[in-house]
Amino acid sequence: MEEExxxxxxxxxxxxxxxxxTNEEMLELPLKDYFLSCNKGKVIYNxxxxxxxxxxxxxxxxxxxxxxxxxxxxxxxxxxxxxxxxFRSTITGEKACTTAYALEExxxxxxxxxxxxxxxxxxxxxxxxxxxxACTELGEANDLIKDIAQKTVRERIAEVxxxxxxxxxxxxxxxxxxxxxxxxxxxxxxxSTETAIRQLSELKQEGVIGFVGKKIKINDHETLLKIGNM
Amino acid sequence: MEEExxxxxxxxxxxxxxxxxTNEEMLELPLKDYFLSCNKGKVIYNxxxxxxxxxxxxxxxxxxxxxxxxxxxxxxxxxxxxxxxxFRSTITGEKACTTAYALEExxxxxxxxxxxxxxxxxxxxxxxxxxxxACTELGEANDLIKDIAQKTVRERIAEVxxxxxxxxxxxxxxxxxxxxxxxxxxxxxxxSTETAIRQLSELKQEGVIGFVGKKIKINDHETLLKIGNM
DNA sequence: CGGGAGATTGACTGATCTCAACCCGGGTGG
DNA sequence: CCACCCGGGTTGAGATCAGTCAATCTCCCG
Numbered sequence: 001m002e003e004e005x006x007x008x009x010x011x012x013x014x015x016x017x018x019x020x021x022t023n024e025e026m027l028e029l030p031l032k033d034y035f036l037s038c039n040k041g042k043v044i045y046n047x048x049x050x051x052x053x054x055x056x057x058x059x060x061x062x063x064x065x066x067x068x069x070x071x072x073x074x075x076x077x078x079x080x081x082x083x084x085x086x087f088r089s090t091i092t093g094e095k096a097c098t099t100a101y102a103l104e105e106x107x108x109x110x111x112x113x114x115x116x117x118x119x120x121x122x123x124x125x126x127x128x129x130x131x132x133x134a135c136t137e138l139g140e141a142n143d144l145i146k147d148i149a150q151k152t153v154r155e156r157i158a159e160v161x162x163x164x165x166x167x168x169x170x171x172x173x174x175x176x177x178x179x180x181x182x183x184x185x186x187x188x189x190x191x192s193t194e195t196a197i198r199q200l201s202e203l204k205q206e207g208v209i210g211f212v213g214k215k216i217k218i219n220d221h222e223t224l225l226k227i228g229n230m
Numbered sequence: 231m232e233e234e235x236x237x238x239x240x241x242x243x244x245x246x247x248x249x250x251x252t253n254e255e256m257l258e259l260p261l262k263d264y265f266l267s268c269n270k271g272k273v274i275y276n277x278x279x280x281x282x283x284x285x286x287x288x289x290x291x292x293x294x295x296x297x298x299x300x301x302x303x304x305x306x307x308x309x310x311x312x313x314x315x316x317f318r319s320t321i322t323g324e325k326a327c328t329t330a331y332a333l334e335e336x337x338x339x340x341x342x343x344x345x346x347x348x349x350x351x352x353x354x355x356x357x358x359x360x361x362x363x364a365c366t367e368l369g370e371a372n373d374l375i376k377d378i379a380q381k382t383v384r385e386r387i388a389e390v391x392x393x394x395x396x397x398x399x400x401x402x403x404x405x406x407x408x409x410x411x412x413x414x415x416x417x418x419x420x421x422s423t424e425t426a427i428r429q430l431s432e433l434k435q436e437g438v439i440g441f442v443g444k445k446i447k448i449n450d451h452e453t454l455l456k457i458g459n460m
Numbered sequence: 461c462g463g464g465a466g467a468t469t470g471a472c473t474g475a476t477c478t479c480a481a482c483c484c485g486g487g488t489g490g
Numbered sequence: 491c492c493a494c495c496c497g498g499g500t501t502g503a504g505a506t507c508a509g510t511c512a513a514t515c516t517c518c519c520g
Contacts, residue, residue, distance in 0.1 A: 066372060068380040069459070076372055091358075091365045097372060120361065121354025128321075128350050131357065134364040135321040141371035142296060142306055142327060148378050149420030150298040153508070182467060190379030192509055197468060229299070383476070412499065422477055427500060 008035060008058055008109060016056060016082060017133070020125040028118065034110035044100040044108065045086055051096055053112040054087035060106025061178065064098050065187065075188040077140070078103070078167060078178070084133065090116055091134075148190045151229060156189040157199040158228035161209065165218060174221075179214040203227075238265060238288055238339060246286060246312065247363070250355040258348065264340035274330040274338065275316060281326055283342040284317035290336025291408065294328050295417065305418040306371070308333070308397060308408070314363065320346055321364075378420045381459060386419040387429040388458035391439065395448060404451075409444040433457075 012018045018026065036055075038044060045051050047067055057079055064085060065075045076098060079085050089096045090113050120127045147156060161176075168178040180188075186196035200216075203209045208224055210217040218224060242248045248256065265288075268274060275281050277297060287309055294315060295305040306328060309315050319326045320343050350357045377386060391406075398408040410418075416426035430446075433439045438454055440447040448454060 066376045068376055072380055074376040074379050076375065088365045088368050091361050092369065094369070097369050117358065120358050124351025124354070124357060127354065127357035127361065128347065131321050131350065131361055131364060134361060134368060135318045138318050138364060138368045138371060139322065139324070139327050141368060141375060145306065145371060145374050145378060145420075146296045146298055146304040148375060149304050150302055181465095190375075193466090194468080194510080195508055198508095201468080411497095423498095424478080424500080425476060428476095431500080 005035060008107075011058065012056070012109065017084070017126065017129045020123055020129065021119070025119075025123070028115050029111065034112070036108045036110060038102050038106050038108070040102055040104050040106075042102045042106075044102060044106075045096050047096055047099045049096045051086050051089055053110050053116060054090040055085050055100075055108040055110055057081050057083050057085065058107040058109055060108075061103040062106060063101045063103050063184070065101070066098050073099075073187055074190060075184060076144075077137075078164075080168070087116075087130070087133070091130075153189065153191045153195055154199050154202070155227060155229050156191065157185070157196060158203070158208075158224050159230060160185060160189045161216060161218065162221075162224055162228055162230060164216075165221075170218060173212075173217065174219065175212050175215050175217045235265060238337075241288065242286070242339065247314075247356065247359045250353055250359065251349070255349075255353070258345050259341070264342070266338045266340060268332050268336050268338070270332060270334050270336075272332045272336075274332060274336075275326050277326055277329045279326045281316050281319055283340050283346060284320045285315050285330075285338040285340055287311050287313050287315065288337040288339055290338075291333040292336060293331045293333050293414070295331070296328050303329075303417055304420060305414060306374075307367075308394075310398065317346075317360070317363070321360075383419065383421045383425055384429050384432070385457060385459050386421065387415070387426060387433070388438075388454050389460060390415060390419045391446060391448065392451075392454055392458055392460060394446075395451075400448060403442075403447065404449065405442050405445050405447045 012029075013021070013023065013026065018029075034053075035058075044055065044062065059081055062079045062083075062085055063075060064077050064079055065073045067073045079100075085100050086096060088098075093113075120130065147159060151159070164176055164178060164180075168176060170176055182197050182200070183193045185200070186193045189196060191199075200209070203224075204211065206223075208218075208220045208227070210219055242259075243251070243253065243256065248259075264283075266285075274285065274292065289311055292309045292313075292315055293305060294307050294309055295303045297303045309330075315330050316326060323343075350360065377389060381389070394406055394408060394410075398406060400406055412427050412430070413423045415430070416423045419426060430439070433454075434441065436453075438448075438450045438457070440449055
């Protein structure tokens with residue numbers, strides 16, 4: 001555990017948005033108290049919670065979604081190592097408007113609200129980096145709005161697969177490095193599970209994709225791009 | 231014109247996110263060169279443009295939207311006096327991902343990118359305020375994603391009317407302070423013009439809303455909230 | 461082996477889109 | 491002064507995409 005903390009510390013200072021700080025400035029961060037591990041299936045925070053800060057993902061994958069009417073939910077994004085979650089509510093001070101759920105074993109570093117706000121004021125480069133993260137997310141959200149409003153399910157499913165590839169990559173056999181349930185793919189594309197399944201089967205019939213275990217294999221990236229109108 | 235600039239300057243320093251600065255710090259801002267007026271119907275910037283900074287709206291209403299396939303477009307928001315537009319691309323340095331269009335006579339103050347970036351670094355309170363704006367927009371975008379994906383057109387139309395009321399207010403007769411074309415209401419709700427018209431007529435039949443000239447009158451706010459599932 | 465979660469398929473339904481016709485009011489040129 | 495035109499707004503009919511419900515299947519696990 002001691003070593004783990006050592007590593008996390010060096011990770012923070014070298015590879016994350018905290019690289020803008022010196023060792024001294026970072027002493028504000030009582031890391032030991034705010035290093036959390038959670039099991040697969042654990043809800044990290046819930047829509048409506050007041051959260052005490054934001055989380056930097058040190059290891060694992062987190063599903064971020066909003067719950068809707070009767071059991072349906074809309075997935076906004078999958079966050080992975082190096083990403084931060086919960087920072088929107090941390091900044092605005094509002095309740096969380098999403099739920100974060102650990103898809104696998106996940107380690108998190110909690111950065112408390114007071115610390116964040118203080119660091120923003122004291123370090124412009126850090127503030128700018130946070131702004132860039134927020135603005136990038138905003139751009140992606142805007143894209144998603146247009147896509148859900150205007151594209152067909154078929155197009156959206158193709159697009160989702162491309163996005164997963166961009167976010168998580170593929171191995172040498174073009175197999176996605178992430179395994180999702182059909183329901184999750186559906187809720188990412190904003191459709192029902194059955195409809196998503198039908199579209200996936202169709203893409204498989206056409207040879208554009210394949211299934212290897214629980215994972216999707218991308219046979220024809222170009223065609224997928226075309227189908228997704230991208 | 232001299233007086234107009236005088237007013238704009240005092241507006242900036244007292245009522246906007248620039249209130250965090252002193253008169254001296256603000257001398258960076260060569261206001262005279264960056265005060266723009268544009269007529270109704272003018273495109274302020276286009277999707278794909280590189281923009282030189284963001285715009286603070288001093289007077290008028292601006293439609294912000296993304297264009298999609300064959301003539302359809304998705305309206306993301308209407309920005310009005312005191313709002314800023316184009317700041318996402320200003321921060322990320324990417325091309326604009328939306329188009330901004332003046333719905334009426336509009337006056338803008340351009341804040342150049344270099345100035346913004348400098349001010350962010352020098353003034354934490356300003357950076358934090360920008361962050362809050364970005365995060366608020368992000369929260370709204372997330373809501374919109376879920377709504378378009380899960381709500382029916384009827385629900386969305388009701389919601390759009392409520393949002394317009396919140397954003398622009400009503401006069402003493404409960405008439406919205408903004409007049410939109412049917413097409414605009416449709417593209418705000420993410421549906422076709424004809425469908426939007428049908429839903430609006432239905433709401434009128436039910437007595438929940440009425441039409442006065444080009445404007446919508448809200449007869450029954452409560453029911454509208456209920457219909458919109460809010 | 462039984463149970464349960466997730467995946468798949470079929471059949472049906474219905475909300476929404478599209479196309480096309482028509483209306484209405486304002487502005488304009490002859 | 492009037493016929494025409496044009497940008498919206500409205501309505502109808504038909505086509506279709508996608509959601510729902512229900513049955514079945516396939517693993518995987520205890």
